Amino acid sequence: MEDSILDIKDLNLYFKTDEGKYQALFDINISVKKGEFVGIIGESGSGKTQTVMSILNLSPKNSIKEGEIIFNNTNLLKLDEYELNKIRGNYISIALQDTSLSLNPYMRVVDQLIEPLVLHYGKTEKDAKNKIIEILDVLRIYNAKNVINKYPYEFSGGQRQRFLIAMALSCSPHLFIGDELTTSLDPEIQLCVLKYLNELKIKNNMSILFVSHDLRTLAKFSDRIIVMYCGHIVEEADTADFFKNAQHPYSIGLINSTPKIEDKGRRLKTIPGEIPQLNKLTKGCPFYNRCQYCIDRCLAEKPALENVNNHLVACFKKF
Ligand SMILES: Nc1ncnc2c1ncn2[C@@H]1O[C@H](COP(=O)(O)OP(=O)(O)OP(=O)(O)O)[C@@H](O)[C@H]1O
């Protein structure tokens, strides 16, 4: 697609473990357009993190990938570390779920935050510091100018998360990837982060690929929603369409189990049953054991992702 900035094509990912080799991502196709906010949702273990980590080749050492990840006409999976480093931070920035992996405990926060701007962009330390403070102010780190002289351990998880977001955004990336960024933040701060991302999307035409557990967040900010289950994309649709007319029984389950404001105090519905382990997946639909519409065919054959009423959906039942 001409106006897409990122195209993940037929991505398959396998893990080699002591229990053998098994597949964790199955034929993942995702494209993100310039200036688009794409949300990925799915229960724990559905492959959201593995999908976004594949983009910049941050996948675990015991994994093998097949497929293509096209960014600006280049297949990122074919690049070596040196070439990838030129893309990381410069064009694509990623802020991951686990802050402990990304901040050096022995370095003052300020030195880590200004490093990409000084190294990649040749900014002076003073200019880089000003830029970082400007972003941290927006992200509500109070007294940012002074507190960033401390070390990471002196901050809460939520504060460290915002440092990573600020570092990822400081180089004005064309594509920003966020993985569960808002989980450790207060609702008020979550909103502030998402509003800021949205502002950069509009102002700089920045594209966003955003992983979240929370459909309400995606309802508010994403243009398109991708639902993952057990390493598969099971549905994809424009956000408004998704909520109006979700097609996959799993998506319908997710929508029904999302608390609404008026649900306060009322018992929430959950999707019954358990997610199967990846090494125990059968040849059928990965959702069959939890699906109220399951028929024999669902056990024998895996439904392909097909266009139904402008949704891509992988289900034999047509609603
Ligand atoms: N290094 C590894 N070796 C083997 N399996 C792994 C490894 N890392 C992740 N996995 C498995 O890959 C699957 C997908 O994990 P992933 O972290 O992408 O899920 P997720 O959707 O991000 O979940 P969460 O919402 O909990 O963050 C899980 O079943 C996980 O156990």
Ligand SMILES: [Mg+2]
């Ligand atoms: Mg994850």
